[in-house]
Amino acid sequence: FVGWYLGDEKIEQLSDIHYTKEDTVKTLTAKWESYSLESLDELLNSLIPEHATEDITLPTTYSGYTLQWSSSHPLVISSNGKFNYAYEPTIVTLTAIITNLEHQVITRTYNITVPHKKPLNRPIASGYIWRNYNTVDDRFFQTLDIINTAFLTADANGNFSSTTALNDIYDYIFPKAKIHGNWVVFSIAPESKWSDIAISATKIENFANNIVDIINTHGFDGVDIDWETPSSGEQVRYSNMMKVIYDKVKANNPNHLVTTAITGGMWQPPMYNLSVSNAYLDYINVMTYSMSSSAGSYQNALYNRSGFHNPESRVGQTPTSVSIDASVPIFNSYGVPNSKLIFGLAFYGVRQARTFNTSTEAWGPWTATSPSAHYPEIIASYLNNPDYQYYFDDEAGVPYLLKKDGTVFLSYDDPKSIRLKAEYVKENDLGGLMFWEYGTDPTGTLLEAMRTHLSK
Template sequence: NDETIEQEQYTFDDITINYTFAKPNPEEFVFVEVTFDLDGGVWTKNILNDMTPDQSLVVTTKDDIGGKTFTILDDKATAYRYFYKIFLKLDEKTDLYQVVAVDNARGHIINLDLPEYNYVLAVHDDCNDKDALNVIKNYIKSNDDNLYVLFDKDPYSFENNLKVNFYKEDSVFGVYNITLFDEVDLPIPYRHEFNFIGWSDGENIYTTFPRYQLKDGITKVTYKAVWESFSLDDFKNLINSILPKEIESDVELPTSFSNYTISWSSSHEDVVTNMGKFTKPYKDTKVTLIATLKSKNGEEKQMSFEVFAKGYKELKNGIASSYIYRNYNLVTDEFFETLDIINCAFITADSAGRLSGSNFLSNVKNYILPKARENGNWVIMSVAPNPDTKWSKIAANPATVEAFANNIVKVINEYGFDGVDIDWETPTSSEAKLFTALMKVVYQKVKANNPNHLVTAAIAGGMWQPPRYDLINSQKYIDYINMMTYGMVSSNGQYQNALYRSTSSHNTKFGVGKTLTSCSIHESIEIYNNDFNIPNHKIIVGVAFYGLKQTYTNGAWKGAGSVFYTNIKKSYINNSLYTEYYDEKAEVPYILKNDGTEFISYDNPRSVLAKCEYVLDNGLGGIMYWENGCDSTGDLLAAMKLGLNK
């Protein structure tokens, strides 16, 4: 015991040393070797720091792509193909990092199928620290599912060396031995869904070391962890911490808790399943989740929890709708915030009614659906065969129409569309009844699959095309008509997209700025109302995110293609060779080249606002536009947002 004794207290003979000990004091405290038995628990960081690790290494760099050092990466790293990698996730209860995945230098991180993780320990064959290389490779080779890591510093903010200690299962979950003498606090372990009460020696429960005296005759003792099952109040608190008040994504519903097994039921399986899978509802929905807890002795108890699931944007008069055909990857947050309906163009149909469009579907899946689900947008699949004459072959055969409608439902279900838009431009007069027959089958099958899904059609304004759609009869199979009140005229110095009729030239010098008979929004609405009895709430009128250009050639204004609004603003509006005008009667802006050789009619923020006001004043379904990729400035979308009060 390291005490010294005076030499005179010894006596010697030939073969012995004699010493007489003072009588022991039975009240003295003694050192005791203590063994801690976790009984299902786990040691936390504070205790493991006092244990000898299985291996100890030093990380010297962050994000070293060169491969010369033992490095650590965060969860944003994507490359590192030829590095040996160990992926770590923090357990906040124990403050330990657990190895959740490894990679034997097989691939880039971005290409690996990985669970959630926080950090990556990475080492290359060229690493100067051969100890680190060998240790990491050996751990990867052993594929140990119960390997844990402790750092001596915060791995996110360390600047110099970062010590990394590895612990195996027998340390984290095993017994712990220590010699104690003083009255100290005993270690506190952790066990999922249990409360730690203290350490039992078989008779008493301790949280501090009780100390033992010589008279107790104890030099070794084993303490066993005492755990108390969580109460139902604890379960309630746990679930309330898991379930958000407003659910927006899948939730992990526990199937066990302390000494209970749990089964779940949902009042709305179509919104939240009994496994916690979430599907956004079309209308605001209150979901009741009922947990049935069954104890080991067979006793059952039930607890209910409510969550609110916000539905899609409500479709009421003043809908903001769009078509998107190009530049899916450039959509902005304002796009989703403003719009109610997003018509994605186009998936194509062949003459047998089969649908195809891998790039289209990939664009929708990657750039539209994720944000649309967050914002509650209705995502519609717009169908347009190429060439358009294939519509005639589809519609002429009832069996093909049936197959076509079935294929629409199949794609809706597979990709998560909220309906279909039929873009047949344009049936012949003799095909009008075929259009109705096609729409009837499509409508019935889509609605049978999900009555909330939309069936819409793109049909032009004016007096010439609507009669070809048998609208008196077909309208009952169409939720909304996307009235294409743009591109109605492309020559003779006439507007393509006027709000109101104006038959005399706004610019008399050059003979431009007027409307063709029936080719305005107001006239088109009257035709739809009077000739086909279509109510205003079914009509979504179109505005142009592009301009139609005409050139004066051989004494006449002739069509010369389209100009995106982006280019109109960039190359024409502030160009001294051109002048911008606004026809207040027709509510149309136009640009005229000063020498009278070019004329462009288009929409600008002012005309969009005027059309929004008209829509709201007349109880129309809303506004849509062709198409989003034509305006990268955001000006027209912003005007639409303002005009429709979005």
């Protein structure tokens, strides 16, 4: 404490204050010595790390000093110390402009290294998680570049009406993703009110703003749009919606991802106006699973085949274009490059069943049965069951199981088909592979095959 001052005059005692008859109030100011600059430096060095993984406290005042901060990379560490992971190797320089009581200006700079996300080098390893969040382990994070967390649901006005998945994402995904550098994207559910949103420019605007708000509030790295069934006549509405979403997400942070999920084959791609909307998508998650669930057809073929693999039981066929290989030129025809196409693996099996009519002595058609078979069930109840026979179709590049009495057909992916699909992706310089979904194979068997054959 220096003392009390009346203007620039130091007052030692009250008798030093002289009044005139015009005076009604005299205002005294208490003055203090500021701490030394060395003391300020010591404080700042204790607050600002050489390597940051969380928010940093950046003081704006200290004793008699004022500090004004700036950042070389404000999207990584802001001028108020807010931290976000970088998307490439980055050194952030924080600069403090320091002014003392004498209005002298001093500058201090601090160089900080920060962790960064995995580089999205092809082939990308991606996947969805919808259930069994609590079973994820290090292999999940080590394998995947992009984690699609499912689902948040949007209502007819473009507001998020269901966000319960956030609890699991906070508990089981974000902590490890920060360690391993995964890109964590939130997927918006197929049952969202897409048609209601897309018909209105006002609702689209609100929807896009809410997407950006979710990204910023929770720290996501982008959004995945799962409008899986647009109808004829909604193509332009889809591309109009995607443009607004893309523009707002990229304006907020150009590194954030905008992706979508579209079924493979010839029927769904025409519904998305891809010749236009392609410009507003970083990647397309091509759902080359559950592409067919009847007539003894594979749900997930790598290649189309001619006729049945098993003509006697009439199983093991591919309808026109229902394969990865047939889907590539379909998307290419709309101007979508191979580098944007991430093809799907089935971590589950689609079951079909048929019955024998003893009166007509004829088999009925193969039809889908619910629920799907998770991979652990496939191992325990089918592969290890003497009532079933395993086959691998080298022409189509996928396995299947057939009950020996001819009543059940199961189409799925296994480590061998994943190897073939990974080789295909690499040979054709495609974007990568993804899967639906982690909760259907918590054993990690199929994930390990993906990791091995994508060289992750």
